[in-house]
Every structure is written in C-alpha cells, then in structure tokens.
Amino acid sequence: MPDSCPPRAFATTQVQAGHAPTAPHSPAVPAIYQSNAFEFPSLSDARDRFALRQEGDIYSRAANPTVAVFEERMAALEGGVAAAGVASGQAAVALALLALARTGDHIVAASQLYGGTVDLLGDTFAGWGIDVTFVDQDDPDAWTAAVRPATKAFFAESVTNPLAQVLDTAMVAERAHAAGVPLVIDNTVATPYLQRVKDHGADIAVHSATKFVGGHGSALGGVVVDLGTFDFAADPAKWPQLSEPYARVPGGGLLERFGAKAFITLVKTKYSHDLGPSLSAMGAFQLLQGLETLDLRMTRHSSSAAAVAAFLDADPRVAAVHHPSLASSPWHANAQRYLPRGAASVFSFDLPATGDTEADFARAERLIQALQVVRLVANIGDARTLIAHPASMTHSHMTPEQLADSGIAWTTLRLSVGLEDPADLIADLDAALDVL
Structure with a gap:
C-alpha cells in the first residue's frame, strides 16, 4: 500500500495491504513467485542491489515478492514501519533477539513463556554467551531489578501459552524504556486484531504466523515487525550493530543509511541471510x-x-480454569483493558490432582482418549479445536521449577478452541469428563 494512502480499517488492511495488481496480468490475488533467484537487468543493477543501494530481488533466501506482500501486510496490521518474514515463529523470536543482543549481552524475559521459547533462551542462547534472566511477568519490581548494564531487551508474550495470562504490556514497556531497551512482544495468541501491542508501548512484535495468522494449520511461518517506536539513534554506542559502519556492505551504518528501517534491514541482511530461516513463496501465499x-x-x-x-x-469435575474472560481470573482486568475485542482462545484447565505424577498423567490421558471432536495435536490457532498436555508435550523440557513458575502442573490441559460449533465442543468435553 503506498505511503500516501490514508489509514484503512483493520478488515480492509488484512485483505489489501501490500498488494497492487500490476501488468501484464494484474492478478487480483498476490502471485506466487516460485523462483529461487531473479534475473538482473544489468551487472550495474546487480552490484547496486548487493550493496543495498537499490531495492530489488536477488535470491529468495533473502527476499521474495510474495513474501514482501506478507511482510508489508503484517507491518500494516501491527502499525509498524517494516517487517521480516521468516520460516517459523521460533525463527522470528530468535532473529529479533539476536539482532539486539550479542555475546556478553543480557535479556530480561518473562517466566511465563511457551516451552520452546524457554529452551531457546535458557539453553541455546546461553550456549552462545547471551544471558537471560527470567522474571514473574506480573511483578513490576522484578523487571527493574533484573536490569544490568549489558541488558539489551525485555521479552514477553502478550497472552501466554498455555495459561492465557494477559501481560500488563504498558507496565513492562515503561520499565523497558526506563532501562533504555526495547520491549519485544510475542503477539501470536492475541494477534494484531485482539491487541495491537504498539498502542501499549511495545517496540517490536513477533508472531508465529503458523498459528492464527494462517489459521488453517497447513503452513509454517513467522514474522518480525519493527513498530518504529524505539529510538536506537538516541544511544548509538549501545547499538553498534546499527550505528557503526556495516562492514559487509560498505557505505555507512544501517541507521545512517536506512533510518527507521535499520533494525529490519539488519534482521534480513545478516541474520536471516546468514542463518537461512527463509519463508517460502508458497508459505507466504498460504499465510x-x-x-x-x-x-x-x-x-x-x-x-x-x-x-x-x-x-x-x-463443572465440579474440573479443578480450575485459566481463562481471562472469567471474572475469577487474576488477569480478568488486564483482559478488559488489553483485549476489548475478545479474550484468548488458547487457555488451560486443571483436572483434580492426586498428588502422584503418573496418576495425574493417566487421568489426563483417559480424558484425551475419550474425546471425539477435540483433537490431540501439538499446535494452536488451527481451525480445529486442539488439546495438549503441556507438561509432557510442549513444555516437557522445562524443569519442575520452571513448570511451577509458569503455573503448569501434570493436571493441566491446554485447549486451542477452533471454529467448530461450541455446543459440539462442550458436549465432547462433557462426555470425556465422565470417564474420570
């Protein structure tokens, strides 16, 4: 969508942003550019593209026209200045944070995160020399107390997976900015429709587009969106990767050359380019x-x-339900503030505990085996309603202490409610609870 266009409503943007039919065929739907590479008009054009002096496609590992439409549309929906499409949500989290923190640097992250993200930050990043401190996301003082001189980012989920805890985004943003660092928010569960995190102080949004953005469970993808709110130029010494000359592409620093798009340029031309988690043209089309x-x-x-x-x-057969739409939820007030269009459809409930891990697991398994409409799948955001047992599946690599910090027990079951008739879902769960 050209810069001169007036702001559009969400529904219009999700359908039209980033795509303008062009000759000779003028397709109404974005085309699939299923090509590994692109021919150059001349060697001079090729040189200028490689030097980042001229926009244009080179090789689909770095950029692709179909992916570019997806990037522009996601940036528009989040109110951002630029976006980078990548192969998965995990890649989006990794690349966004790697572009901020290098060996010897530090990140403050919420304890209440998806299990794979905990693995990434607590294990892989540690092996790369990036230290991560996990804090209770609801404790304002914990965020501030964890800050060090080497801190380069705060990271959290707007709505957590699997307990649907709703982050006080504005509170965490205030503490991040007081520390002079950007707030990176994983907005996968909320999506920009339920919460546009830029409006509450976030600086960078990441998504597993595999989930609700695609919605059909048939394509992997992720995206990093720079919301354009953090001023990296205010403290250039803290961000040498953006302010100092970019050695691989001579001509000055990225901030000097690309301004508001410097961060996404770094994500694309270094981390996505070097590590290779590219979003395919077909994947972008499906998303x-x-x-x-x-x-x-x-x-x-x-x-x-x-x-x-x-x-x-x-239901008395259920010990607890973790959904922020319930008045009894500790995050009900946050949901009313941050999710006015509707609360999350990914949430958890607990069966009564026996005190014995194996007995609790067996009880969860009996319920799952009795379900006929709800499916046992390690995914969320699908058109189908899915159930999972986080302690033995998605969060199985976490220590007992990490599970406790995240509020996950062996009696916890996660639901991702799909698009079926809710009466059928309720009847299915009702019958399954009878086997306990």
Whole structure:
C-alpha cells in the first residue's frame, strides 16, 4: 500500500495491504513467485542491489515478492514501519533477539513463556554467551531489578501459552524504556486484531504466523515487525550493530543509511541471510490467504472459547480454569483493558490432582482418549479445536521449577478452541469428563 494512502480499517488492511495488481496480468490475488533467484537487468543493477543501494530481488533466501506482500501486510496490521518474514515463529523470536543482543549481552524475559521459547533462551542462547534472566511477568519490581548494564531487551508474550495470562504490556514497556531497551512482544495468541501491542508501548512484535495468522494449520511461518517506536539513534554506542559502519556492505551504518528501517534491514541482511530461516513463496501465499479472514476467525475463536471456559468453570469435575474472560481470573482486568475485542482462545484447565505424577498423567490421558471432536495435536490457532498436555508435550523440557513458575502442573490441559460449533465442543468435553 503506498505511503500516501490514508489509514484503512483493520478488515480492509488484512485483505489489501501490500498488494497492487500490476501488468501484464494484474492478478487480483498476490502471485506466487516460485523462483529461487531473479534475473538482473544489468551487472550495474546487480552490484547496486548487493550493496543495498537499490531495492530489488536477488535470491529468495533473502527476499521474495510474495513474501514482501506478507511482510508489508503484517507491518500494516501491527502499525509498524517494516517487517521480516521468516520460516517459523521460533525463527522470528530468535532473529529479533539476536539482532539486539550479542555475546556478553543480557535479556530480561518473562517466566511465563511457551516451552520452546524457554529452551531457546535458557539453553541455546546461553550456549552462545547471551544471558537471560527470567522474571514473574506480573511483578513490576522484578523487571527493574533484573536490569544490568549489558541488558539489551525485555521479552514477553502478550497472552501466554498455555495459561492465557494477559501481560500488563504498558507496565513492562515503561520499565523497558526506563532501562533504555526495547520491549519485544510475542503477539501470536492475541494477534494484531485482539491487541495491537504498539498502542501499549511495545517496540517490536513477533508472531508465529503458523498459528492464527494462517489459521488453517497447513503452513509454517513467522514474522518480525519493527513498530518504529524505539529510538536506537538516541544511544548509538549501545547499538553498534546499527550505528557503526556495516562492514559487509560498505557505505555507512544501517541507521545512517536506512533510518527507521535499520533494525529490519539488519534482521534480513545478516541474520536471516546468514542463518537461512527463509519463508517460502508458497508459505507466504498460504499465510496471506488465511490473513484475509483474521478478524472474522478471531471473533469466532474468542466467543467459542469464552463459552467453553464458562462451561468448564461451572463443572465440579474440573479443578480450575485459566481463562481471562472469567471474572475469577487474576488477569480478568488486564483482559478488559488489553483485549476489548475478545479474550484468548488458547487457555488451560486443571483436572483434580492426586498428588502422584503418573496418576495425574493417566487421568489426563483417559480424558484425551475419550474425546471425539477435540483433537490431540501439538499446535494452536488451527481451525480445529486442539488439546495438549503441556507438561509432557510442549513444555516437557522445562524443569519442575520452571513448570511451577509458569503455573503448569501434570493436571493441566491446554485447549486451542477452533471454529467448530461450541455446543459440539462442550458436549465432547462433557462426555470425556465422565470417564474420570
């Protein structure tokens, strides 16, 4: 969408941003540019593209026209200045943080994170010499107390997976900015439809587009969006990767050359280029197809999840329900503030505990085996309703202490409520609870 266009409503943006039909065929739908590489008009043009003096496609590992439409559309939906499409949500988290923190640097992250992200930050990043301090996301003082001179980012999820804890984004943003660092938010569960994190102080948004952005469970993808709110030029010594001359592409520092798009340029031309987690043209096309109905789907996901949560909350066979739409939820007030269009459709509930891990696991397995509509799948954000047992599946690499910090027990079951009729979901869960 050209810069001169007036702001569009969300529903219009999700369908049209980033794509303008062009000759000779003028396709109404973004085309799939299924090509590994692109021919140059001349050697001079090739030289200028490699030197970043001229925009244009070179090789699909670095950039692709179909991916570019997806990037521009996601940037528009989040209110950002630029975006980088990558192969998965895990790649999006990794590249966004690697572009901020290098060996010897430090990150402050919420304890309440998806298990794979905990593995990335607590294990892989540690092996690369990047230290991460995990804090209770609801404790304002914990964020501030964890800051060090080497701190380069705060990181959290806007709505956590699997317990649907709603972050006080503005509070964490205030503490990040007081420390002189950007707040990076994983906005996968909320999506920009339920919460545009830029409006609450976040600086960089990441998504597993595999989930609700695509919505169909058939394409992997991720995206990093620079929301354009953090001024890296205010303290250039703290960000040498952006302010100092960019050795691999001579001509000055990235901030000097690309201004507001410096951070995404670094993500693309160094980390995505060197590590290679590229989003394919076909993957971008599939994600764009899903993105066109995001607001409609999220409205249905949210309303159905609220109905299922209310049923479970009223059922004496269930020990606890973790959904922020419930007045009893500790995050109910945050949900009303940050999720006015509807609360999350990914949430958890606890079965009564026996005190014995194996007995609790067996009880969870009996319930799951009895389900006929809800599917046992390690994914969220699908059109289908999915169930998982975090302690033995998605969060199985976490220590008992990490599980406790995240609020996950062996009795915890995660639901990702899909697009089926909620009455069928409730009937399915009702029958399954009878086997306990």
